[in-house]
Amino acid sequence: MKIPFQLNGEPVVAETTYSMRLLDVVRNEFGLTGTKEGCSEGECGACLVFLDNKLVNSCMVPMSHVVGKKVETIEGFAKSERYQVIEQAFQNHGAVQCGFCIPGMIMAVENLLRTQTVFTEEIIKESMSGNICRCTGYQLIYDAIKTVIQEVVE
Amino acid sequence: MIQSYRPETLKEALQIRNQIDCTVFAGGTDLYIRKRQWQGAERRFDNDLLFIHQLSELRKIEVSDEEIILGACVTQSEIEGDAYLPEFLRMPYRLMGNPAIRNTATVGGNIVNAAQVADSLPVLFALDSQVVLQSIHGERKMPTMDFVIGKYKTGIQTNEILTHVMIPKKNWTDFYYRKIGSRKQNILSKLSVIVLLEKKNDDLTNLAISIGCVNEKPIRDHEIEQGFLESGAINQLIDQLYDKMEGQNDKRSSKAYREITSLKLIKDYLEKNS
Ligand SMILES: Cc1cc2nc3c(=O)[nH]c(=O)nc-3n(C[C@H](O)[C@H](O)[C@H](O)COP(=O)(O)OP(=O)(O)OC[C@H]3O[C@@H](n4cnc5c(N)ncnc54)[C@H](O)[C@@H]3O)c2cc1C
Numbered sequence: 001m002k003i004p005f006q007l008n009g010e011p012v013v014a015e016t017t018y019s020m021r022l023l024d025v026v027r028n029e030f031g032l033t034g035t036k037e038g039c040s041e042g043e044c045g046a047c048l049v050f051l052d053n054k055l056v057n058s059c060m061v062p063m064s065h066v067v068g069k070k071v072e073t074i075e076g077f078a079k080s081e082r083y084q085v086i087e088q089a090f091q092n093h094g095a096v097q098c099g100f101c102i103p104g105m106i107m108a109v110e111n112l113l114r115t116q117t118v119f120t121e122e123i124i125k126e127s128m129s130g131n132i133c134r135c136t137g138y139q140l141i142y143d144a145i146k147t148v149i150q151e152v153v154e
Numbered sequence: 155m156i157q158s159y160r161p162e163t164l165k166e167a168l169q170i171r172n173q174i175d176c177t178v179f180a181g182g183t184d185l186y187i188r189k190r191q192w193q194g195a196e197r198r199f200d201n202d203l204l205f206i207h208q209l210s211e212l213r214k215i216e217v218s219d220e221e222i223i224l225g226a227c228v229t230q231s232e233i234e235g236d237a238y239l240p241e242f243l244r245m246p247y248r249l250m251g252n253p254a255i256r257n258t259a260t261v262g263g264n265i266v267n268a269a270q271v272a273d274s275l276p277v278l279f280a281l282d283s284q285v286v287l288q289s290i291h292g293e294r295k296m297p298t299m300d301f302v303i304g305k306y307k308t309g310i311q312t313n314e315i316l317t318h319v320m321i322p323k324k325n326w327t328d329f330y331y332r333k334i335g336s337r338k339q340n341i342l343s344k345l346s347v348i349v350l351l352e353k354k355n356d357d358l359t360n361l362a363i364s365i366g367c368v369n370e371k372p373i374r375d376h377e378i379e380q381g382f383l384e385s386g387a388i389n390q391l392i393d394q395l396y397d398k399m400e401g402q403n404d405k406r407s408s409k410a411y412r413e414i415t416s417l418k419l420i421k422d423y424l425e426k427n428s
Pocket residue numbers: 041042043177178179180181182183184185186187206226227249250251252255258259260261262263264265266267271272273274310314315316317340341342343
C-alpha cells in the first residue's frame with residue numbers, strides 16, 4: 001500500500017505496510033542510512049528521529065503512526081545551523097569514536113534544546129538516558145553538550 | 155500474511171474488534187519487544203493488528219471539578235507535560251522509560267500489558283481510578299485494581315478496547331512517590347511505592363498506599379488504610395501490609411530486599427508526616 005508523509009521537508013509516498021517500521025522505510029526505501037539500528041528495542045537511541053517534532057525511536061514506530069506526518073531524520077536536521085554547532089562541539093571535545101551512536105546522540109541533544117529551558121546536570125542526563133554509547137564512556141559527550149548549551153542558550 | 159487495520163473512528167475500531175481476532179496496537183513499545191525478530195525484517199506478528207493510536211476519541215485529557223479522564227492513547231509525555239494534572243500523577247509517568255519512549259508509550263498500553271513492574275499501576279490503584287472498556291455492545295467500568303488480575307493478566311474481553319481511565323478528584327494535601335531501579339532511568343522498576351495523604355488542620359483524614367513490583371500486581375488495601383486512620387498505629391499498619399506480600403525471588407532483586415525496603419520507605423514517610 002502507499003503511505004504518504006513528509007520526509008525532511010519533502011512530500012513523499014512510501015510503498016509499504018502499516019506494520020513496517022519507520023526505521024526500515026527511511027533506511028531501505030529512502031536510503032537514509034544515518035538512522036541506525038542498534039538494539040531494536042527502544043534502549044539505545046541509535047534510531048532516533050523526530051515525528052511531528054517529537055523524538056521517537058524509529059525501531060518501534062510502525063508506519064501506521066506516520067501517515068500524513070512530518071518525519072525529520074539526521075540527514076534533514078544536518079542542514080540546519082544548529083546541527084553545525086553540535087557537530088563542531090562533538091569534534092572539539094573528541095566525543096566521537098566509532099560514530100555509530102552519534103546521529104542518535106545529536107538528535108537527543110537537539111530534543112533537549114527544543115524541550116527544556118533549564119539545563120541542570122540532572123536534566124541533561126535524563127534527556128540523554130535513552131542513548132547508549134559503547135565507546136566513549138559518555139564524559140566527552142557530556143562535555144560537548146555543555147559547550148553546545150553555552151553557545152546556543154547563554 | 156497478517157492484516158493491519160487503521161480505522162479513523164472508535165466506532166469502526168470496535169466493529170473490527172468484534173469481527174476479527176486481532177491484537178490492539180497502541181504505542182507498540184511493549185508489543186515490539188515481545189515480537190522482536192531479526193534486524194531489518196518487518197516485524198512478524200502472529201495476529202492481525204488493529205491500530206488505535208490515531209483515534210482522536212482516545213487522545214484527550216479532560217479535567218473537571220469531579221474527575222480527571224485520560225484517553226487510553228494519551229502518551230506518557232503528554233501527562234508529564236500537562237500542567238493541569240497533579241504532580242502525584244505526572245511524576246510516575248515522568249520517571250518511566252526515556253524521553254523518546256514516553257513520546258510513544260500510552261496510558262492504556264501500560265495498564266492492559268499489566269507487567270508486574272508496570273509503573274503506572276501503583277498510582278492508578280492508589281487514586282481509586284476506574285477503567286472504561288467499550289465494545290460494540292456498550293461500555294463497562296471497573297476499578298483498575300480489579301481489572302488487573304495478575305502478571306500480564308487483565309479482565310479485558312476479546313471484543314473490547316480500553317478507552318479511558320477515570321480518576322476521581324480528592325483533596326490530597328501531600329504525597330510520597332519513590333521508584334527504585336538499579337539504574338536511575340530507563341529501567342524496569344524493582345520497587346515502587348506511593349503514599350497519598352489528606353490532612354485537615356494537622357489531622358490525618360484520608361490516606362492511600364500502594365506498593366508495586368512486590369506481588370504480581372500492586373498491593374492496595376482499603377481496610378488496612380481505614381484501620382490506620384482510626385488507630386494511627388504505624389507498626390500495625392506495616393505488619394498488616396507485610397502480611398499482604400507474596401513476592402517471589404526473581405532475577406531483579408530478592409524478595410526480602412523489596413519487601414523490607416518498601417515498608418521502610420512507607421514507615422519513614424508516615425512517621426514524619428502523618
Ligand atoms: C526502553 C523501554 C523502557 C521502558 N520503561 C518502562 C518503565 O520505566 N516503566 C514501565 O512501566 N514500562 C516501561 N516500558 C514498557 C512500555 O513502554 C509501557 O508499558 C507502555 O506504557 C506500553 O504502552 P504502549 O502504548 O506502547 O503499549 P502497546 O505495546 O501498544 O500495548 C501493550 C499491550 O496492551 C494492549 N493494549 C494497548 N492499548 C490497549 C487498549 N487501549 N485497549 C486494549 N488493549 C490495549 C496491547 O494489545 C498489548 O497487549 C518500557 C519500554 C521500553 C521499550
